[in-house]
Amino acid sequence: MKVLLIGANGTIGKLVKQNLASRHEIIEVGKTSGQFQVDISSESSIRQLFEQVGKVDAIVVTAGDVHFGAMKEMTSDQFTLGLHSKLLGQVNITLIGQHYLNEGGSITLTSGSLSHNPTFGGTNFSTVNAAVDGFVKGAALELKQDRRINVVSPTVLEESWHIYGAAFPGLEAAPGAKVALAYQRSVEGFETGQEYRVW
């Protein structure tokens, strides 16, 4: 399969590539790295990416910025970061990408466990992750000709625990390879509208 991997150079993106690369052709996309570049917060940049790449069998997104900080001081602009990057970015990749997806192809988005396990400072994450999960539930009804869409909802990865772990007292990290399996399940599997929780 021809797999468009947006966010290929991130922690999760690299693990997904490692899982998929031996069986599929991976087109690596990054903000500044990879074979192609995209700014997912820009609709025109996403449109340009698909015009360059053309038709694919799978779209995997492991990219998106979100604001972390206390709600008491949070501004609307800070909150908008997550809405326009991780949320609207993934939505726009789907809205535009659906027209570049081969029959039987799949889209795999990324949310995260803060949708259900909130933490102090994480309101933007809780909102955006839940939103992506909700979007996928709705979008799955509307993709036709066996096209599928799922979302992977990981907790903090073992590989990132030293950075983020302190914000999640009493929670367990997930091995990166296990998170990558959820992406494989979506890309190579048969289900649609699913939220694959790795937590």
Next chain:
Amino acid sequence: MKVLLIGANGTIGKLVKQNLASRHEIIEVGKTSGQFQVDISSESSIRQLFEQVGKVDAIVVTAGDVHFGAMKEMTSDQFTLGLHSKLLGQVNITLIGQHYLNEGGSITLTSGSLSHNPTFGGTNFSTVNAAVDGFVKGAALELKQDRRINVVSPTVLEESWHIYGAAFPGLEAAPGAKVALAYQRSVEGFETGQEYRVW
């Protein structure tokens, strides 16, 4: 209690008012009607509202626009409608309103059952409703001094079934008075971070 009711002239707003009015002082806010006007998609308009109204004991939001339409033709701008009105509108009311909420006061937002029961044409609803639910989970951790926040997630009301019912084959409408009870439970009750589903 002094209750700020944003969306007082809508179908749900009127039912909430009917439930609460005999026991509380209701400040009615609408886009064009009510004692005060607000455009919830505008941060400055929300800020102006709170500067005019001052401190309150409860904030209830039953307002917010969302786009309904097939995903195949949906544009980013159409999708952004729900993000900037029903989602960011309620978020901004919370971010600004938290500083005008008396100790022990509550915020009650509105999502809806499409977060979990998607329908064709409803991707913007599924996304925005799930996002509001997620936001409330996170925000509840950060409000201090017994301040609470909950969300009411109604299905289609019996009062609106003749307009929207066709999009929900096999689902049941909820009596408006029952939906209003969920708002009462949030305003007069003791819980926080709850999603009161009326479906």
